[in-house]
Amino acid sequence: MKPEAIKSILATDCGSTTTKAILIEKQGDEYRLVVRGEAPTTVEAPFEDVTKGVLNATKEVEELCGRQILDGNEIITPQKGDKGVDIYISTSSAGGGLQMVVSGIVKAMSAESAERAALGAGAIVMDVLASNDGRLPHEKIQRIRHLRPDMILLSGGTDSGNIKGVVEMSELLKAASPKPRLGISYKLPVIYAGNQKANAAIENNLSTETDLSIVENLRPVLERENLGPARDKIHDLFMEHVMAQAPGYKKLMDMSDAPIMPTPGAVGEIMQVIAKKEDITVLGVDIGGATTDIFSVFKDLEKGDPVFNRTVSANLGMSYSISNVLASATLPNILRWVPFEIDEIDLRNRIGNKMIRPTTIPQSLEELKIEQAIAREALRLSFIQHKEFAVGLKGVQKERTISDAFDQSSSGETLVNMMDLDILVGSGGVLSHAPRRHQSARMVIDSFLPEGITQIAVDSIFMMPQLGVLASVHEQAATEVFNKDCLLRLGTCVAPVGPIKAGKEYMRIRFTLPDGKMIDKAYTLGEMELFEAPYEAMEAEIIPARGVDVGAGPGQVVKTNIYGGLVGVIIDARGRRPFALPQDPVERVSKLQEWSKTINEFEDK
Amino acid sequence: MAHAYTPGLKVIPKTVVHKTRRLPLKGKVIVEVGAKVKAEDVVATTNLPGNVVPVNLANMLNIEASEIPELLIKKLGETVEKEDIIAETPGLFGLFKTKAIAPATGTLEAVSSITGQAIIREAPVPVSVHAYINGKVTGIIEDEGVEISTAASFIQGIFGIGGERRGEIKILTKETTTPITEDMISDDCKGKVLVGGSFLSYKAFMKAQRLGAIGIVVGGFNYSDIKKIVGYDIGVAITGQEDVKTTLIITEGFGEVHMADQTLKLLSSHEGKVASINGATQIRAGVIRPEIIIPLDGDTKLKEEKAELFGMEPGTEVRVIRAPYFGMLGEVTDLPHELQRLESGSLARVAKVKLYETKKEVLLPRANLEMIEKK
Numbered sequence: 001m002k003p004e005a006i007k008s009i010l011a012t013d014c015g016s017t018t019t020k021a022i023l024i025e026k027q028g029d030e031y032r033l034v035v036r037g038e039a040p041t042t043v044e045a046p047f048e049d050v051t052k053g054v055l056n057a058t059k060e061v062e063e064l065c066g067r068q069i070l071d072g073n074e075i076i077t078p079q080k081g082d083k084g085v086d087i088y089i090s091t092s093s094a095g096g097g098l099q100m101v102v103s104g105i106v107k108a109m110s111a112e113s114a115e116r117a118a119l120g121a122g123a124i125v126m127d128v129l130a131s132n133d134g135r136l137p138h139e140k141i142q143r144i145r146h147l148r149p150d151m152i153l154l155s156g157g158t159d160s161g162n163i164k165g166v167v168e169m170s171e172l173l174k175a176a177s178p179k180p181r182l183g184i185s186y187k188l189p190v191i192y193a194g195n196q197k198a199n200a201a202i203e204n205n206l207s208t209e210t211d212l213s214i215v216e217n218l219r220p221v222l223e224r225e226n227l228g229p230a231r232d233k234i235h236d237l238f239m240e241h242v243m244a245q246a247p248g249y250k251k252l253m254d255m256s257d258a259p260i261m262p263t264p265g266a267v268g269e270i271m272q273v274i275a276k277k278e279d280i281t282v283l284g285v286d287i288g289g290a291t292t293d294i295f296s297v298f299k300d301l302e303k304g305d306p307v308f309n310r311t312v313s314a315n316l317g318m319s320y321s322i323s324n325v326l327a328s329a330t331l332p333n334i335l336r337w338v339p340f341e342i343d344e345i346d347l348r349n350r351i352g353n354k355m356i357r358p359t360t361i362p363q364s365l366e367e368l369k370i371e372q373a374i375a376r377e378a379l380r381l382s383f384i385q386h387k388e389f390a391v392g393l394k395g396v397q398k399e400r401t402i403s404d405a406f407d408q409s410s411s412g413e414t415l416v417n418m419m420d421l422d423i424l425v426g427s428g429g430v431l432s433h434a435p436r437r438h439q440s441a442r443m444v445i446d447s448f449l450p451e452g453i454t455q456i457a458v459d460s461i462f463m464m465p466q467l468g469v470l471a472s473v474h475e476q477a478a479t480e481v482f483n484k485d486c487l488l489r490l491g492t493c494v495a496p497v498g499p500i501k502a503g504k505e506y507m508r509i510r511f512t513l514p515d516g517k518m519i520d521k522a523y524t525l526g527e528m529e530l531f532e533a534p535y536e537a538m539e540a541e542i543i544p545a546r547g548v549d550v551g552a553g554p555g556q557v558v559k560t561n562i563y564g565g566l567v568g569v570i571i572d573a574r575g576r577r578p579f580a581l582p583q584d585p586v587e588r589v590s591k592l593q594e595w596s597k598t599i600n601e602f603e604d605k
Numbered sequence: 606m607a608h609a610y611t612p613g614l615k616v617i618p619k620t621v622v623h624k625t626r627r628l629p630l631k632g633k634v635i636v637e638v639g640a641k642v643k644a645e646d647v648v649a650t651t652n653l654p655g656n657v658v659p660v661n662l663a664n665m666l667n668i669e670a671s672e673i674p675e676l677l678i679k680k681l682g683e684t685v686e687k688e689d690i691i692a693e694t695p696g697l698f699g700l701f702k703t704k705a706i707a708p709a710t711g712t713l714e715a716v717s718s719i720t721g722q723a724i725i726r727e728a729p730v731p732v733s734v735h736a737y738i739n740g741k742v743t744g745i746i747e748d749e750g751v752e753i754s755t756a757a758s759f760i761q762g763i764f765g766i767g768g769e770r771r772g773e774i775k776i777l778t779k780e781t782t783t784p785i786t787e788d789m790i791s792d793d794c795k796g797k798v799l800v801g802g803s804f805l806s807y808k809a810f811m812k813a814q815r816l817g818a819i820g821i822v823v824g825g826f827n828y829s830d831i832k833k834i835v836g837y838d839i840g841v842a843i844t845g846q847e848d849v850k851t852t853l854i855i856t857e858g859f860g861e862v863h864m865a866d867q868t869l870k871l872l873s874s875h876e877g878k879v880a881s882i883n884g885a886t887q888i889r890a891g892v893i894r895p896e897i898i899i900p901l902d903g904d905t906k907l908k909e910e911k912a913e914l915f916g917m918e919p920g921t922e923v924r925v926i927r928a929p930y931f932g933m934l935g936e937v938t939d940l941p942h943e944l945q946r947l948e949s950g951s952l953a954r955v956a957k958v959k960l961y962e963t964k965k966e967v968l969l970p971r972a973n974l975e976m977i978e979k980k
Contacts, residue, residue, distance in 0.1 A: 137659040137722075164670075168720040175657040175715070175724045178629070201719055315841055320888060323828075324840025345829055350928065351857035353829030354889055355842050356764045360927040360973045361953060367928055368949035378913075435950030602950070 001086060003079060003474045004437055008085040008177050010061070010069060011466035013263055014092040014252075016042055016517035017289065017359065019050075022466050023065055024481055031477035033485035038460055043250070044073045047104035049248035053253065054090070072580030074248065075255055077559070088544035090256050091262035091465040091474060092249075098238050099181060100120060101149040101171075101532050103129035104538025105156035112221045114155040115228040115324070115389075117193070118312045124291065125152075126314075131156070137172055144176035150560055151237055152210075152232060154177065154189065156200070157195030159220045166194045170205040180241075187211040189237045193230040200422035209373035238262060257407025257471045264293045266468025268310045269426075270482060271295045273471045275306055277479060282511060283448065285379060286464070287428035289319035291360055292382040296390055298415040301539035307415055309390035313382040318357030326351050329377035336581050337373035337446070339592035341575065342367070344474040358562040365602065368435070375430045376508065379447035387416045403512075418451040419551060425487065436532075438601045441567045449579050451497045452551035453562060454492045456570075491536045498548035500525050503594045506548060506573045511540035511562065523573035528595045531571075570599065613714040613924065613975040614856070614894065616867050618874075622757045622898055623743065623880065626734045629653065642736040644771055644881055648751050650867055662692050663721020664759040665705040666789040679713050686710050692723075710962035718851035737769055739900045758899040759873055760856075762822065765884025765895030766835060766844050767852030770798075772819040774899070775875050777801040781864045785823055794818045797896070800872045800878050804861040805853075807833055813851055814934045820852040820882045822897060824864035824932075845885025845893075852884040854895040864933040865924065865977070875899045882980050884919060887980030917976060923958060927973040934977070941968075 007029075009024040015305035019041045023034045036332050037060025042053035055073060062069050068083045069075060076084025076210035086207045099122040104111030127193050129140055144152075154173065173190070174296035180188045190210040192202045199214050206212045213227040229458060236259075258265050260270070267286055275282045284295040292313045300307050315324040326334060331344060338347075350370060354360065362368040391414050426432075428432070434440045450456075471478035488569060496507040508522040512539050514536050542558045544550045552558045574595075581587040596602060613964040615859040632651020636642060663670040676692045679685050685707040711727040714796035740755030777789045785801035787809045795817035806821040813821055832838050835847045856864050880899045887893040890926060917923070921937045939957035945968060947953055953970040 001809070138657060141657045141659070164720050168722060170721055171715065171717055172659065173724075173725065175659065177654065178609060268950065286807050321841045323842075324837065327838035327840045345827060346860070348828045348862040349858075350763075352831075353927070353931070356886075357926045357975075358888060361947075361951065361970050361971055362949045363927060363973060364929050365950070368951070435794060435952075 003476070006474055006477070007085045008079050009470060009474070009477060010058065010075060011470055012057060012088075012090045012464075013266075013465040013536065014043075014050050014053060014287075015263065015379045016092060016093055017041055018058045019060050020462070020466070021054035022463050023061050023069075024470070024477060026477075030484070031474075031480045033481050034062040035061055035257045036463065037064060037354040040399065043246060049251070050092070051248045051251045054252065054255070077257065077417075084229050087257040087473065088255060088495065089258045089466070089469050090147040090252060091263045091266040091469045092252075092260045098125050098234075098262050099124050099150045100143065100153060101125070101127050101129065101147055101151075101168050102153040103155065105169070107132045107133050107280070109222070110219050110527045113225050113227065113448055114153050114193070114230070116225070116309065117151050117155075117218050117230040118234065119312060119327065120227060120264030120265070120268060121238075122230045122310075124314045126311055127390045129169070137181055140172050141176045144173060144178050148179055149180050151234065151241070152190045153234070154190060154192045155194040155218050157198065158222060159196050159217050163195055163198035163201060166198050167201045167205070174209055175526075176244070188429040189209065189213070189241045191208070191215060191230060191233050191237065193233075196220075207314075211241070220400060228309040235259065235261065235265065244292070248557060255391065256583045258469065259474070261465075261469045264310065264312060266465045267293065268295050268308065268428075269468040269471050270464050270478060272306075272308050273475060273484060274299060275308075281306075282423055283416070283421055283435075284425040284464075285382070285427065285431075285444070285448075286384075286459075286462075287375060287378060287426075287430055288317050290315070290317040292316045292322050292378055292428075294382050294386040296386065296416060298390065298417060298420065300415070302474055307390075309386070309415070311382070311383050311389045313378075316378045316382050317370065318428075319354060320359075320377065321322040321355075322351055322378075325374055325378045325381070328381055329374075334373055334377050336588060337592070338367060339589055339596060341585070341589065347429070347490055350529075372434070372439060373434075375443055377446045379443065380440075383448055384508065387414045391416045402523045418449065418454075419549065420456050423449060423455040423457060424448055424450055424493075425457045425459065427462050427464055429462070432459050432462045436601060437459050437488065437566045438599055441493075441570060442596075442601055444598055445493050445570065445572060446496075448494050449495070449576055451495055451570075451576050452549065453558070455558060455563060456493055456565070456567070457487050458490060460488045467528075474554070480487075489563065490564035490580075491535075492562045493534070493570055493572055494542060494550065494562070495545050495572040495576060496523075496548045496550050498544070498554060500545055500548060500575070503524070504545065506545055506575075507550060507571075508543040509540060509571065510543075511569075513538065514564075521571075523571060525573060525575050526591070527573045528598050529570070529571040530599050531564070531570050532568040535562040535563050535565045537563060538569075550592075567599075585595045610729060611976050614763060615759055615979070616680050616761070616865065616871060617759045619901065620872055621757065622738065622740075622758050622759050623754045623755055624740075624754055624898075625746070625750060625752050626737060627746065629732065630749040632732075634748065634751055636742050636751060638745055639744050640742045642740060642742060642753060643738050644739050646736045647733045648736050648742070648753070649749075650731065650733040653710060653732050655727035655729050657714075657726065658711065660705070660708055660725065661721050662693070662716065662723050662725050662785055663703045663976070666694050666703050668694060668721075672716050673716060673721055674718055674725075677716065677806055679707075681713055681716060683713050684711070685713050709826035723748070732914065734849045737883075747958050749848055755898075756901045756902065758875060760822075760871060760897040760898075762856045762884075762886075762895035762897070764842060764844075764888075765848045765886050766831065766839075766843050766851065767820070767849040767855040767884040768847075769881065769883045769885075770852045771879055771881050772796050772877045773801060773878050774798050774872060774876050776863065776873050778869075778871075779825065779873075781866055781869050784861065785809050785821070788820070790816060792816060796823065800869070800880055801864075802869065803863045806830075810820055810851070810853065810942045814849065818851050820854065820880075820884075822854045822856060822882070824855070824857045825860050825862035827852065828859040842886050842888040844887075845883065847884075852882055852895075854882060854884055854897065857932055858926070860931075865934070867977070872897070878902075909972055917956060922977040923974040924977055925958070925960075925969060925973060926975045930960060930967065930969065933960050933962050937968060937974075940971075 039056030102114040111130035744752035782803035798820040
């Protein structure tokens with residue numbers, strides 16, 4: 001069906017616990033979200049058929065929109081009269097998502113590029129093997145045997161380089177004879193995307209033991225990555241092999257009018273479409289029960305081209321892996337966000353209980369505050385991992401001029417520049433379903449610490465995955481729904497960066513609210529303030545103190561438009577680089593309570 | 606949710622338990638359908654491919670990898686003993702030869718003329734699978750394993766550590782509210798599965814382990830004590846492989862939580878009988894809960910009873926699984942259709958529950974309730 005002829009779309013996301021369905025319809029000239037339904041995912045016993053969950057979620061959509069979409073166990077496509085939908089599409093992360101092992105020759109070069117390709121395709125990377133990763137060959141073999149991934153991506157060497165390293169890795173792989181995670185009766189898919197001169201040797205080593213696919217080199221020359229072919233192959237094999245092993249997926253693939261995408265791959269897709277369309281830098285986060293994914297589109301340091309990166313922190317999440325957040329962040333870091341005193345053993349037991357009963361929700365305000373404290377740390381740790389990974393290509397020779405002589409930048413520098421960031425988008429249960437949007441804004445500001453002027457938004461009901469897969473078949477519908485129904489603009493955070501003595505003026509802001517009220521106010525270190533304002537442009541003048549930066553350089557005044565939103569304009573003068581909370585517990589609790597009150601987090605003023 | 610179903614933990618006095626016993630790789634099944642087996646009987650065996658020892662011949666002989674094939678002393682597929690010469694250089698007039706010595710005993714599996722690497726595969730490692738429960742073989746998965754079925758009492762815990770064990774049940778507390786204390790554990794606990802009420806301290810666990818108890822089933826345990834036992838943080842609830850001598854099964858949750866009445870009652874009714882227990886827990890897709898299986902004596906007929914999937918309704922008995930009423934039992938009195946605002950500010954589907962302990966009716970999120978499954 002031609003895109004312009006599509007009037008209605010049903011899209012589902014089969015998550016590990018819940019299957020979410022959305023119905024999108026063309027209303028006049030634009031596409032809008034109509035309703036959303038959900039039902040438990042049915043990959044596991046006693047159902048063992050993912051399509052049952054899809055049909056149940058669709059039934060809820062039918063009930064809510066009041067028209068027929070299903071005919072028995074079939075989705076009616078295309079739409080006939082007011083029955084059915086024109087297309088049906090889906091994403092999936094059920095069954096633990098796509099789990100991969102990647103390998104390269106040099107850890108910081110080809111292995112890192114291979115990891116980027118796998119992550120970009122929506123995979124969880126279980127391990128990164130490299131010739132120089134410090135492990136002995138037999139240790140690598142043991143590791144491969146132990147892991148049982150869904151797929152392996154093998155890379156290494158530039159197209160003109162030596163083939164020895166990559167052939168050696170294929171020999172280790174052959175010796176390990178890895179078995180796939182799901183089902184012991186089929187061959188493990190292996191993708192080779194390395195030095196093309198080694199193709200024959202690789203084929204010789206791996207074609208009988210594994211299901212080998214050879215694609216273009218993902219790093220043909222040191223200066224360039226070519227991740228597309230490897231990424232596409234991962235998607236194809238995900239459909240053909242991994243999905244085909246999961247219960248009911250063959251049926252789901254038949255029902256769907258477009259290839260099923262891994263959920264994080266789809267979220268990455270929509271982020272890139274938006275960044276490109278609006279020519280902006282984007283940082284997005286999806287915090288789930290088991291993992292936290294971070295997506296970013298920042299400018300390349302050399303050429304200024306947009307570069308997409310995704311990282312997945314496989315064991316930082318809010319339910320299944322909540323105890324791992326505690327283990328990684330440590331108790332003092334979680335406690336620093338809890339605005340009341342709590343016994344340590346009690347807190348540990350509460351976190352343990354959430355891990356073993358992951359579907360429970362906080363009933364009391366106290367429990368909610370604890371969960372939001374943990375979420376801040378899960379987000380902070382995931383972001384650290386992202387910054388370390390989202391870097392320029394390593395190992396690239398840079399021509400230096402006299403003017404560069406004092407510049408400390410080098411290849412492999414992080415691309416994440418918070419001062420350049422235009423919009424920060426949060427999604428996932430704890431952010432999308434927080435009782436008040438003010439809480440979501442606070443959580444992302446506290447954990448990502450945006451600098452200068454940054455817009456804050458959240459995914460209203462967590463539908464970015466469905467919009468991501470929709471973008472691959474109907475970009476216009478995906479972007480319209482994204483802007484109108486998915487993205488909730490919360491407002492703008494204004495945060496000065498740089499050192500200042502306590503009590504001295506840090507920054508002054510002047511702007512006029514849409515209701516005509518003039519704001520002209522100065523702030524000292526440690527203050528926060530909220531100005532409620534709708535999503536409308538407001539001309540603002542921001543005057544930082546000497547040595548302090550709000551976006552135009554130290555001490556430079558910024559004149560720009562700022563936007564309100566569902567929350568408003570948030571002034572965050574708590575300081576950056578470093579950002580520090582009071583050490584004294586009593587003072588810390590008092591400050592946390594003061595900021596909560598100022599930002600109107602828990603009740604209306 | 607139109608088809609919401611929140612299963613609870615199973616506490617079933619009499620049911621048919623089916624256990625699939627599967628090999629990690631294809632192998633040989635050594636029992637037949639209909640055979641009666643004991644828990645310790647081997648039902649299937651296989652050989653795991655041996656460990657692989659890579660050795661770089663080109664580096665050892667200091668030559669180009671392409672020269673290796675001509676210099677091999679051992680052929681591909683040939684058995685090599687540790688210290689055997691695998692390859693050697695011709696040397697000068699037969700003298701000054703450089704030798705590549707096998708670092709392990711095994712089979713010469715591969716030699717690469719590109720990298721100079723040789724692979725020696727050690728002898729296969731035999732693996733066998735036991736029946737785990739007394740019962741009857743009711744199915745064979747060709748070359749992979751068997752299904753064993755038995756009439757049994759079946760109890761699930763919420764979290765456990767340690768793997769499969771068998772032992773006689775010994776009840777330590779009569780009340781669900783009584784914690785297990787160190788003084789309750791004595792020499793006669795050796796080889797037993799100890800059962801007690803609301804809490805087990807770290808010290809009591811260590812004493813039981815020292816005295817040789819093979820398992821403990823208890824209502825609650827401190828999460829921070831798990832780390833003290835296993836030596837690391839369990840960040841994700843995937844357990845069963847821990848190096849502990851005593852398998853621990855927690856039936857309710859972390860902290861001090863009363864064991865459910867019916868759980869203690871059922872276990873008490875089997876005091877002195879042998880139970881097969883497993884602490885393995887996996888709270889992810891394909892959830893696995895720790896389990897206690899007590900095969901029933903006599904000619905109990907194997908009768909299929911399919912678990913019915915039913916939703917929550919007024920009259921359903923439930924357990925609260927999150928603060929502030931964590932651990933309390935009650936009965937659903939109403940299921941309001943509309944979403945309700947919780948104290949936290951969230952809107953949620955709720956149930957009105959009359960709590961037995963306080964005799965009060967409270968509104969609780971349905972997500973925080975677990976149905977008590979009865980047969």
